[in-house]
Amino acid sequence: MSIFSIGLSGLRAAQSGLYTTSGNISNVNTPGYNRELLQLGESRSSGVSVLGSQRQFNQFVATRLNAASGSLASLETYHNQVRQIDNLLSDERSGLAPVMQNFFSALGQMNSHPADPAARAGVLGTASTLVSQYKAFDSYLEDIERSVNNEISFEVNSINALTEQIATLNREILVARTGTGEAPNSLLNQRDQLVHELSQKLDVRVHEQKTGSYTISLSNGSPLVAGDSFYTLEAKADENDPTRTAVFYNDVSGHQRQLADSVFNRGSLGGLLEFRSKSLDTIRNQVGQMVVVFADAFNQQHQQGVDLNQQPGGQMFATGKPVAYSHARNSGNAVATVEIVNSSALSAADYDVRLTDTGYLVTRVDNGKEVTAAFDAATNTLSFNGVDVTLNGNAEVGDSFRIRPLAHQTQSFELLLSDGSEIAAAQSTASGDNRNGLAMLNLQNELLVEGSGTFSQAYGTMISTLGNQINVVQANLAAQQGLTEQLHMLQQAESGVNLDEEAANLIRYQQYYMANAKVIETATTILDTILQLR
Structure with missing residues (x-):
């Protein structure tokens, strides 16, 4: 040369x-x-x-950063959602504790002057406010649930768009390498950036093939991207409960199956699902539990008294009805109906009832634990935790039913009395008798909630549970932010x-x-x- x-x-x-x-x-x-x-x-x-x-580019560092970013996105999403409930509960004007205290205070004032129309009107006024506040709070929770369902649909659509783009880049990278024999750095960067964005939405596993293509799968092994092919997710009505949105997977053969929430351990989609199951459902059930126990206790006590018109006391409050849903893939035609038979034995939970080879199996939805249930073959009724579930029709082995005794109780919470004279504060027709009014007032001190807590204690437990969840999330969020920042700095030092x-x-x-x-x-x-x- x-x-x-x-x-x-x-x-x-x-x-x-x-x-x-x-x-x-x-x-x-x-x-x-x-x-x-x-x-x-x-x-x-x-x-x-x-x-x-x-x-x-360091694949090992990138994989760790993607996992850390996904966990961080999950915690941030969870924290942003749960903070909405905490802000409402901690607000003195919109919180539930003050209206409950005001109601019992008005009841105490009426007992001092049981025949005073103004005192009786005060009880009805505070009772009406109590009902309105509980319904407003439940409506707010329902709005949050509706928003979560919409966000789940949005995240699923974003995931599908990302997997389609990654599959397209897999094909373009393979063509570029075949044509020139060199690595198309720009396309590789775009693909890795899309994988990073996908990891912030859900938990995925990434494997690089010998051809240079990425195979991406869910945590349960179901593929999302394989070469230039991609498989979509779909957000639609839950097969267990049509009022909720669940995530479904469309597999290679074109069949669709519902994915368990546990598949989504990381990412913003995982954060939404975890918030809904661990916080939102729990709070709604706890509020519904308080409403049912409160209304049932007051109705029973009120019906033992006499009002100013010398009439026996009627029901003071009304609540909603328990609901049950048949699984969308049930083979039989059985329909479940639910009745609350003991409000003090109610747990703040939903249940799944499934027919097995050995009989009916009842499990709690929130923790998956089996619940002891008594079955009456004569009436085809299951009894557990203060509820009776009657199955009408023919159930096949494998059929299941979602039982929600409390979720919709607060929506129909109503005050049935319209006039102060209808308050049955007396136990006799004697003038000045307030013995039934005192008994109703004393309900605030009785252990009526699950047989172990008063109304105020139950509300305190609800606040404490939510507060503990927020503290745990905040601690994990701070730790995850530090880890993600360290990995990002490590990645930037090299790349x-x-x-x-x-x-x-x-x-x-x-x-x-x-x-x-x-x-x-x-x-x-x-x-x-x-x-x-x-």
Whole structure:
């Protein structure tokens, strides 16, 4: 190789270095960009060969960062959602504790003057406010649940868009490698950035094939992306409870199956599902439990008294009805009906009833624990935790039913009395008798909620449970933020663009270019000198 060729190879190498450095500088703020380093090798004859630009990408660090980012997104989503409930419960104006206290205070004042119309009107007024406040709180929780359902649908649509783009990039990367034999760095960066965004939405497993394509699957092994193929998720009505939105998977054969919430351990979608199951459902059931116990206790006591019109006391409050849903894939035609038979034995939970080879199995939805239930074959009724579930029709083995005794109780919470004279504060027709009023007032001190707590204690437990959940989430969130930041710094140390370093490289390649130009200039001078000698 001549000195001219050697100089030209150096010029090409210097020019490639300038291109690589310029590309790094221009993409310093581009999300997902991995800096490139020029790879040079000694030519087989002489001079230098440009081997290409190597992408500074560490798959191990990227995988750890994706997992940490997914966990962080899950915790952030959970925290943002649960904070809405905490803000409402802690508000003195909209909280439930003050209205309950006001009601019992008004009841105490009426007992001091049982025949006073103003005192009786005060009881009805505070009772009406109590009912309205509970219904408003439940309506707020229902709005949150509706919003969560909508956000689940949005996240699923975003996931489908990302998996489709990744599958497309898999195909384009394979074509580019087949055509040139070189790694298409720009396409690789785009794909890894999409994988990072996908990891922030749900828990995925990423495997690189020998061809360079990514295979991406859910935590249960179901593929989302395989080569240039992708498989979609769908958000639609839960098969156990049509009022809720669940996530379904469309498999290779075109069949659709519902995915358990446990499949989504990370990501914003996982955070939404975890918030709904661990916080929102729990709070709604606890509020419904308090309403049922409160209304039932007052109705029973009120019916033992006599009002100012010398009439027996009637029911003071009304509540909603328990609901039961048949699983969408049930083989039999059995329908479940639910009745609350003992409000003090109610637990703040939903249940799944499933027919097995050995009989009916009852489990709590919130923790999956089996519940002891008594079955009456004569009436085809299951009894457990203060409820009776009657199955009408023929159930097949494998059929299941979602039982929700409390979730919709507060929606129909009503005050049935319209006039203060209807309050049955007496136990006889004697003037000034307030014995039944005192008995109703004393209900605030009785252990009526699950047989172990008063109304105020039950409300305190609800606040405490939510507070503990928030504290745990906040602690985990702070720790996860620190871990994610460390991994991000580690990833940037290897793959990020450092402008100071690139500026130095710019000067270095510029001098490299000028030096090789000088080689060519020197070669030209030598050649001219030789020609002049002839």
